[in-house]
Amino acid sequence: DAGVIQSPRHEVTEMGQEVTLRCKPISGHDYLFWYRQTMMRGLELLIYFNNNVPIDDSGMPEDRFSAKMPNASFSTLKIQPSEPRDSAVYFCASSRTGGSGANVLTFGAGSRLTVL
Amino acid sequence: AQTVTQSQPEMSVQEAETVTLSCTYDTSESDYYLFWYKQPPSRQMILVIRQEAYKQQNATENRFSVNFQKAAKSFSLKISDSQLGDAAMYFCAYRRGGSQGNLIFGKGTKLSVKP
Numbered sequence: 001d002a003g004v005i006q007s008p009r010h011e012v013t014e015m016g017q018e019v020t021l022r023c024k025p026i027s028g029h030d031y032l033f034w035y036r037q038t039m040m041r042g043l044e045l046l047i048y049f050n051n052n053v054p055i056d057d058s059g060m061p062e063d064r065f066s067a068k069m070p071n072a073s074f075s076t077l078k079i080q081p082s083e084p085r086d087s088a089v090y091f092c093a094s095s096r097t098g099g100s101g102a103n104v105l106t107f108g109a110g111s112r113l114t115v116l
Numbered sequence: 117a118q119t120v121t122q123s124q125p126e127m128s129v130q131e132a133e134t135v136t137l138s139c140t141y142d143t144s145e146s147d148y149y150l151f152w153y154k155q156p157p158s159r160q161m162i163l164v165i166r167q168e169a170y171k172q173q174n175a176t177e178n179r180f181s182v183n184f185q186k187a188a189k190s191f192s193l194k195i196s197d198s199q200l201g202d203a204a205m206y207f208c209a210y211r212r213g214g215s216q217g218n219l220i221f222g223k224g225t226k227l228s229v230k231p
Binding site for chain 1: 159
């Protein structure tokens with residue numbers, strides 16, 4: 001398996017622009033997580049899905065952030081409009097219920113976002 | 117709410133020596149999992165080791181082992197025969213049992229390895 005795939009790896013944009021981050025989880029995984037990492041706040045959960053349904057979005061900073069999971073193999077995290085304080089590394093991770101490796105989150109390589 | 121605390125922001129070890137990274141957590145749950153993840157400069161989050169709370173035996177993965185003290189809610193990571201490639205940020209993390217919920221991270225410990 002290719003692991004969790006995120007795109008883009010790097011994104012530089014200007015304040016006010018829309019940003020879309022993409023994630024393809026590992027096939028067969030039924031949980032998908034979006035985390036944000038900054039120096040100040042460390043690793044924060046933004047939202048997670050189970051079987052494509054959002055379970056907890058309490059970490060989503062504000063209405064400018066939205067996440068979708070239209071099917072089991074794809075999720076997006078959108079920021080509109082973007083602000084400089086959104087600059088961070090955004091990680092997607094997936095895990096599965098049951099079987100070998102259950103409960104372990106596998107992370108993508110992350111998307112580094114810079115908002116000027 | 118569950119919390120994870122790593123009290124050592126930075127640690128240093130000489131190559132080939134042993135180092136222990138500390139982690140404590142707080143939970144009222146009885147079923148949970150604990151993890152150590154490594155994040156090298158490439159920023160990829162890599163699983164180092166995991167421990168099921170119901171298991172008394174400490175987990176071991178090659179040069180990496182844990183000291184899991186359930187009553188004390190302590191979960192330290194020991195790295196033996198340290199190598200230059202072990203230099204990274206190490207995060208302790210907690211997850212509720214039953215594949216429920218998200219992974220809660222500590223703030224991390226930056227490990228340097230001196231040649």
